[in-house]
Every structure is written in C-alpha cells, then in structure tokens.
Amino acid sequence: MRGGGVEAVVMNYYRHVDRSCVQFDFLVDEDSTIVPRDEIESLGGRVFEVPPYQRLPRYTRELEILFRAERWPIVHSHVNALSVFPLRAAKRARVPIRIAHSHSTSGRGEHAKNAMKAVLKRLSNLYPTKRFACSEYAGEWLFGKGASFDVVYNAIDLQAFSFSASVRAEARSELGLVGDTFAIGHLGRFMAQKNQAFLVDVFAELARTRPDSVLVFAGDGDSRPLVELRAAERGVADKVMFLGQREDANRLYQAFDAFALPSLYEGLCLVGVEAQRAGLPCLLSDAITREVDVTGTCEFLPVGDPKAWAAALSQIAEAPARDRSLSKHERLRFDDYDIEKAAPKLVACYEHLASEAKRAASA
Structure with missing residues (x-):
C-alpha cells in the first residue's frame, strides 16, 4: 500500500460493504508506506505485514503460514500479474476461494518489468478460482482473450x-x-x-x-x-x-x-x-x-x-466558461461506478462463492 489508485478502490469498497456480512483483513508488504491502519481497525479489520514480494521465498512461505493459521475462506489478490504468488500459496493452504483481480496492464519503456509480466501472465490462470478485472481491457490483458472474468468497476462515492x-x-x-x-x-x-x-x-x-x-x-x-x-x-x-x-x-x-x-x-x-x-x-x-x-x-x-x-x-x-454540473442523463452514465450499488454486488458475489464452496466441501 503506497497511496495509489488500487488502494483507493479497495478502501472505497471496504467502507461501503455490509461488514455484518463480510469483513476484510489486509495483508500488506512490510515496505508499504501508506497503510490506513487506524481506519481499517476502526471498521473491524486487521492488518498483517508480510515480507515484500521481492523476497519471494519468505513472502510466499509467510503467506502460506498465515493462510493456514487464519483459515480465511476467500483470498482476494490485488497485485495484478504478481497474484500468481499469493494465490499459489493460498492454494497450497487449501483456501477454497482464490480471486485474482487485474487492475493494470503494461506499457512502453519498462522493459524489465514488462518481461517479468509476460512470464507471469502465462501462469495467471493456474491458481485463481475466480477472476476479476477493473475493465475488459485489463481482464483480457492478464487472463487472455476469451477468458472468463467479471468486471468489478472502480466505484466511487x-x-x-x-x-x-x-x-x-x-x-x-x-x-x-x-x-x-x-x-x-x-x-x-x-x-x-x-x-x-x-x-x-x-x-x-x-x-x-x-x-x-x-x-x-x-x-x-x-x-x-x-x-x-x-x-x-x-x-x-x-x-x-x-x-x-x-x-x-x-x-x-x-x-x-x-x-x-x-x-x-x-x-x-x-x-x-x-x-x-x-x-x-x-x-x-x-x-x-x-x-x-x-x-x-x-x-x-x-x-x-x-x-x-x-x-x-x-x-x-x-473556451467560454461552462456549467460543470452534470445533466440527469450524464449522471446516469455513472451508475456502474456508484459505490452504493457496487459494494452490495461484491458482497453478494462473495456470499455466493462462499456458499458454493461449502456445498462442494460437503458433497
């Protein structure tokens, strides 16, 4: 967590989900610089620090230990192509629901990073049981064209x-x-x-x-x-x-x-x-x-x-000054980005996935 857009999206959802139905705990790298710990804890969540992903063996080992100890039914990973590593650890720990969430893509100039992403993308479908993306473009980039994923909008107040x-x-x-x-x-x-x-x-x-x-x-x-x-x-x-x-x-x-x-x-x-x-x-x-x-x-x-x-x-x-207030028609275009509507949808999705996992385990 470094105060970026992905963190803002996750916190927007956390503030608006029905926390009597779903509670979030946060697993963050130790080198995170902006962790809203006070707010998370005030809303009932916990923050666990793990080694930074650059220390890959320790990172995955400590994640697996946490997953086994806490027995979370859902692990929702927001680290894009790097989700391969926490979701692999989650699978080894027998976490039933493992969500990979694509928030980004790749671009020109970052040659070393893009080479790493290209390798990890090939593994991106091995460990998740569910795939989310912030856009069709981001989903196809990580999971591949024709892959099954749900668009979860970057919703706001x-x-x-x-x-x-x-x-x-x-x-x-x-x-x-x-x-x-x-x-x-x-x-x-x-x-x-x-x-x-x-x-x-x-x-x-x-x-x-x-x-x-x-x-x-x-x-x-x-x-x-x-x-x-x-x-x-x-x-x-x-x-x-x-x-x-x-x-x-x-x-x-x-x-x-x-x-x-x-x-x-x-x-x-x-x-x-x-x-x-x-x-x-x-x-x-x-x-x-x-x-x-x-x-x-x-x-x-x-x-x-x-x-x-x-x-x-x-x-x-x-250009002449214009009225920046949006018309009713323009406001309707933002319905998909309304956190008041998007948060309950995410809760319903979590509950459905958890229910399916329980049925599968008892079968």
Whole structure:
C-alpha cells in the first residue's frame, strides 16, 4: 500500500460493504508506506505485514503460514500479474476461494518489468478460482482473450465528487488560486507509469502562451524529486504546485479547470472517473482504455508530443466558461461506478462463492 489508485478502490469498497456480512483483513508488504491502519481497525479489520514480494521465498512461505493459521475462506489478490504468488500459496493452504483481480496492464519503456509480466501472465490462470478485472481491457490483458472474468468497476462515492460552485471557491482559495488562473490538475503516485515529467514538459509549452496557468500535482512517490527537478530545469517551478499525498481528492477536483493523465498504461484509472464526475475536461493518454470515457467527452492524446497536449489545454482555457454540473442523463452514465450499488454486488458475489464452496466441501 503506497497511496495509489488500487488502494483507493479497495478502501472505497471496504467502507461501503455490509461488514455484518463480510469483513476484510489486509495483508500488506512490510515496505508499504501508506497503510490506513487506524481506519481499517476502526471498521473491524486487521492488518498483517508480510515480507515484500521481492523476497519471494519468505513472502510466499509467510503467506502460506498465515493462510493456514487464519483459515480465511476467500483470498482476494490485488497485485495484478504478481497474484500468481499469493494465490499459489493460498492454494497450497487449501483456501477454497482464490480471486485474482487485474487492475493494470503494461506499457512502453519498462522493459524489465514488462518481461517479468509476460512470464507471469502465462501462469495467471493456474491458481485463481475466480477472476476479476477493473475493465475488459485489463481482464483480457492478464487472463487472455476469451477468458472468463467479471468486471468489478472502480466505484466511487458519486455524491462526494459532484461539482459544487461553493466548494470550488473554497478549494481555490485554499490553494491560492486567484481570479481566472487556469489550473491543470493531476492526481497519482509519482512513478514512471504515470509519466509526470512529460506533463511538466507539456506545461512548460503551455506557460509560454498562458502565463496565468498553474500545474497542480497531488500524490507522492519515488519519482517526485525527478519531477520537481524537471520543473526547475524547464523554468516553471514557481508555477507548479506539489501538494503531496492528500485525502481530499474530491475537493481538489473542484478547484481545477482541466485534468491531465499522460500515463504510459492503466487498467482503467480511477482518477479519470472521478475527474469526469466533477465535470472536468479530461486529457488522457492514448494508452488508456476508452472504457474510462464515461461521459464521451475525454480527449485521448499520444504521449511524446508535448505541443499537442499544450494546444489541447490551451483550447480548454480559451473556451467560454461552462456549467460543470452534470445533466440527469450524464449522471446516469455513472451508475456502474456508484459505490452504493457496487459494494452490495461484491458482497453478494462473495456470499455466493462462499456458499458454493461449502456445498462442494460437503458433497
């Protein structure tokens, strides 16, 4: 757990499931940097730390010991291609229900990581008894075309992300955004996949013609110092804000005028759904599945062409101000992403799987 999108998805579901029917315990690597332990424990869950997966023999051995000791009926793995390892340990420990959940894919530039993923993908169907994915694209990527899997949407609290003019005014004031300052927002963990350094290059192009613009980053991670250095090198450090890890994403979206996500790859991208719900114009990498385009208004651009992104942002900045409140028809498009509806579906799925496993064991 490092404060990324997958963690946000899991916690969204955990907050909204009926915990009198289903309770979550969390198994996290010891090198996790952002574990909401207090919240998890306040909701009745427990946190178990295991060695990081890079120490593979210890990682799998300690997982198997835990699985045998705790006798969880369901192990739901959210580590994408790496799910091979915890689910293998779960099978050895005779855990009856083993769920592999695909949240991501692969992209250009990460050669060593992609080579490892290519090997693990071949084993991805050996150990799960059930397969989930955040999108059709992510499911086919991990499990293969024609494989059986269920799409479990990256659901959110829709009301929390709905546009509010009063919240916008407050959030912009808190960030020091005055007047018509054009604010481009980005939320995400600082890592190669998210391609934030490219976004700084985009902003440097935009700032030449739009000096009244700012770029706002929310999130943290290993590559943040490199992105900060890039902002200084491009001469825009005074116009780029690094907010660090935030717990008020819903308020931040209100303060922005556009949202940009130039990721090299994504399974779906939770932040794209959140930004659209807040009524924001969204510029997304063309490596991201079009399934994320809930409103039909997202623009997909190639990474590697900062001028094209800067031109698209400039068009947004120059367009007349529009009402960001969604119409009833637009709001209906988000039904699949409504956590109030999605959480009970997940509980029902767990209960059905558990019931089937009990019947099979008694047969």
